[in-house]
Amino acid sequence: MIFDNTLFDKLINNDRRSVARSISIVEKNNQDSAELLKQIFPNVGNAYRIGITGPPGAGKSTITNQLTKFFRDMNKTVGIIAVDPTSPFTGGALLGDRVRMSDIGQDKGVFIRSMATRGSLGGLSKKAIDAADVLDAAGYDFIMLETVGVGQSELDIAQAADTTIVVLVPESGDAVQAMKAGLMEIADFFVLNKSDRPGSQQAAAALKTILSMRDHDENSWMPNIIKSVASENKGIPEINDEINRHYEYLKKSNKFIINREKRMKVRIKEIVEEKLSKELWSEGRENSLNLSLEKVITGNYSPYHIAEEILENFKNQL
Amino acid sequence: MIFDNTLFDKLINNDRRSVARSISIVEKNNQDSAELLKQIFPNVGNAYRIGITGPPGAGKSTITNQLTKFFRDMNKTVGIIAVDPTSPFTGGALLGDRVRMSDIGQDKGVFIRSMATRGSLGGLSKKAIDAADVLDAAGYDFIMLETVGVGQSELDIAQAADTTIVVLVPESGDAVQAMKAGLMEIADFFVLNKSDRPGSQQAAAALKTILSMRDHDENSWMPNIIKSVASENKGIPEINDEINRHYEYLKKSNKFIINREKRMKVRIKEIVEEKLSKELWSEGRENSLNLSLEKVITGNYSPYHIAEEILENFKNQL
Numbered sequence: 001m002i003f004d005n006t007l008f009d010k011l012i013n014n015d016r017r018s019v020a021r022s023i024s025i026v027e028k029n030n031q032d033s034a035e036l037l038k039q040i041f042p043n044v045g046n047a048y049r050i051g052i053t054g055p056p057g058a059g060k061s062t063i064t065n066q067l068t069k070f071f072r073d074m075n076k077t078v079g080i081i082a083v084d085p086t087s088p089f090t091g092g093a094l095l096g097d098r099v100r101m102s103d104i105g106q107d108k109g110v111f112i113r114s115m116a117t118r119g120s121l122g123g124l125s126k127k128a129i130d131a132a133d134v135l136d137a138a139g140y141d142f143i144m145l146e147t148v149g150v151g152q153s154e155l156d157i158a159q160a161a162d163t164t165i166v167v168l169v170p171e172s173g174d175a176v177q178a179m180k181a182g183l184m185e186i187a188d189f190f191v192l193n194k195s196d197r198p199g200s201q202q203a204a205a206a207l208k209t210i211l212s213m214r215d216h217d218e219n220s221w222m223p224n225i226i227k228s229v230a231s232e233n234k235g236i237p238e239i240n241d242e243i244n245r246h247y248e249y250l251k252k253s254n255k256f257i258i259n260r261e262k263r264m265k266v267r268i269k270e271i272v273e274e275k276l277s278k279e280l281w282s283e284g285r286e287n288s289l290n291l292s293l294e295k296v297i298t299g300n301y302s303p304y305h306i307a308e309e310i311l312e313n314f315k316n317q318l
Numbered sequence: 319m320i321f322d323n324t325l326f327d328k329l330i331n332n333d334r335r336s337v338a339r340s341i342s343i344v345e346k347n348n349q350d351s352a353e354l355l356k357q358i359f360p361n362v363g364n365a366y367r368i369g370i371t372g373p374p375g376a377g378k379s380t381i382t383n384q385l386t387k388f389f390r391d392m393n394k395t396v397g398i399i400a401v402d403p404t405s406p407f408t409g410g411a412l413l414g415d416r417v418r419m420s421d422i423g424q425d426k427g428v429f430i431r432s433m434a435t436r437g438s439l440g441g442l443s444k445k446a447i448d449a450a451d452v453l454d455a456a457g458y459d460f461i462m463l464e465t466v467g468v469g470q471s472e473l474d475i476a477q478a479a480d481t482t483i484v485v486l487v488p489e490s491g492d493a494v495q496a497m498k499a500g501l502m503e504i505a506d507f508f509v510l511n512k513s514d515r516p517g518s519q520q521a522a523a524a525l526k527t528i529l530s531m532r533d534h535d536e537n538s539w540m541p542n543i544i545k546s547v548a549s550e551n552k553g554i555p556e557i558n559d560e561i562n563r564h565y566e567y568l569k570k571s572n573k574f575i576i577n578r579e580k581r582m583k584v585r586i587k588e589i590v591e592e593k594l595s596k597e598l599w600s601e602g603r604e605n606s607l608n609l610s611l612e613k614v615i616t617g618n619y620s621p622y623h624i625a626e627e628i629l630e631n632f633k634n635q636l
Contacts (some may be wrong), residue, residue, distance in 0.1 A: 018414065041617075042617055045615070045617060173419050187371075257615055260613040260615050261612065261615050264612055264614050264615060264621060265607060265608070268611075268621045268624050268625050268628075269599070269607070269623060272598070272629055273591075273598070280591070280594065289586060289587070293582055294575075294579065297359055302356060302359045302360075303582060303585060304352070304355070304356045304589060306586055307586050307589040307590045307593065310590050311590055314594075315636045318633045
């Protein structure tokens with residue numbers, strides 16, 4: 001299937017089936033996908049992107065749902081990319097999906113797409129971010145990128161947002177584990193969900209202590225901690241306020257553009273490297289590599305020697 | 319610091335400090351690291367590599383410890399690369415380390431190296447596999463690569479072995495979650511640890527059912543399920559027997575060489591791509607990319623257009 005002008009027109013007019021079809025195209029990450037992304041690019045960039053991440057069971061889906069309803073009450077449309085099931089040993093994602101579907105899934109102003117990690121050998125973060133571009137071109141006001149904060153590629157997704165929220169629960173050690181996972185570095189603010197549980201005060205205090213150890217001057221952004229009980233819809237307006245406060249900071253400090261430029265740089269590099277890699281691994285060079293392998297395994301040839309040969313051949317044939 | 323002949327001589331004579339220093343060099347993944355790997359390559363390939371993976375808390379560290387002691391009783395030396403703490407929200411890894419150190423850490427025939435996922439932005443699987451090469455060159459008979467089976471890069475590490483063991487526990491749903499995580503595809507056999515727990519029979523049966531659904535003919539390897547209670551040292555000889563049975567199968571089917579060739583192919587491709595990427599992203603091209611970003615963000619220029627320009631420039635300047 002090829003992305004044509006009819007599909008393009010329908011997509012930018014937010015025809016639901018065309019949005020779904022377009023995301024399916026970018027998920028394939030092939031030539032069609034590249035064409036589609038090229039064509040929609042001028043229509044991309046108007047949505048505000050929110051990344052939501054955190055450990056399994058912290059309540060990310062619930063917060064995404066409640067925040068979506070909050071945005072809908074302000075008459076804003078919402079696109080959601082949920083990367084599920086992220087942590088292979090936790091489950092929960094499917095349940096989250098079911099709750100989500102019955103709740104906001106029928107709303108025409110909301111588009112939800114789940115992307116599975118299973119079977120996605122690499123390229124997951126690219127596909128998720130490309131899908132966000134599709135939703136952006138389709139005109140959604142907010143795009144939420146929801147992932148479990150486990151593994152580099154999922155952190156990449158959560159970071160591909162204007163505002164990144166890390167959701168934690170008051171369980172002991174959660175803050176320390178989040179620090180280990182690199183979540184501290186990517187959080188624009190924290191949501192301490194299920195904050196009606198015992199240990200909530202101590203967890204917030206521990207988080208504050210860890211945050212105060214970060215390098216920061218008076219002009220830099222200092223992540224806040226917002227308390228919520230998302231299942232009872234408590235703390236959602238406060239989360240929205242904090243998103244707005246962060247947005248104002250980004251605008252004022254010019255970081256809104258600077259950060260988008262940084263993310264664009266990473267994407268352009270990926271496009272270049274992918275194209276180059278395709279040219280590099282032509283059938284001829286694949287075959288010659290295959291023929292060399294036996295010599296390498298028997299120790300007659302070093303892999304570095306073979307690598308040099310392939311590179312020379314590539315450069316000479318350009 | 320540069321890898322010189324003195325360090326090389328000491329490394330291949332299994333001088334412990336030189337092994338540690340050499341691994342620190344490959345962890346940096348720079349020019350020194352490439353030189354080192356090039357120089358040790360003729361000495362690499364004699365060790366038998368065992369990958370051990372599975373969900374957090376399944377008992378991977380305990381099995382690695384007990385298996386190490388079993389190998390030591392046969393007078394074999396053992397090198398261990400433990401990728402810790404793998405799943406950021408589980409903990410346990412540090413405790414595993416402490417148990418390990420008091421147990422086998424003092425044995426001169428055992429070398430243990432922990433590699434942290436934190437702060438390792440990419441390249442983790444390369445570094446872990448390079449470190450295994452160092453241990454191989456140093457003359458260890460067995461090399462164990464232990465990782466939590468969460469995330470692609472950690473599955474890559476566990477698969478960079480002659481025999482890959484997936485450790486599960488009888489908890490309900492573990493087998494299904496393992497299937498989702500792609501562990502079914504990489505297991506040469508399963509260890510059902512803590513098999514004295516209730517539900518052990520059902521878990522083994524569920525696992526067998528899932529396994530029987532895989533495509534296989536009479537000549538292909540069918541993964542077995544070995545039961546263990548590693549904390550009581552039960553099932554360890556059976557695990558060793560299964561490793562031997564798998565090794566015999568690999569030898570007989572010629573897959574021992576074929577699989578090593580496949581893995582070598584992946585590594586050579588990585589070497590080529592890394593070198594090419596370094597040449598591609600020269601200071602000049604980095605700068606010109608930086609200068610284009612503003613035009614892309616304001617929508618005047620498409621990222622695909624910039625990518626094409628960079629590629630053309632690269633090809634013309636080769």
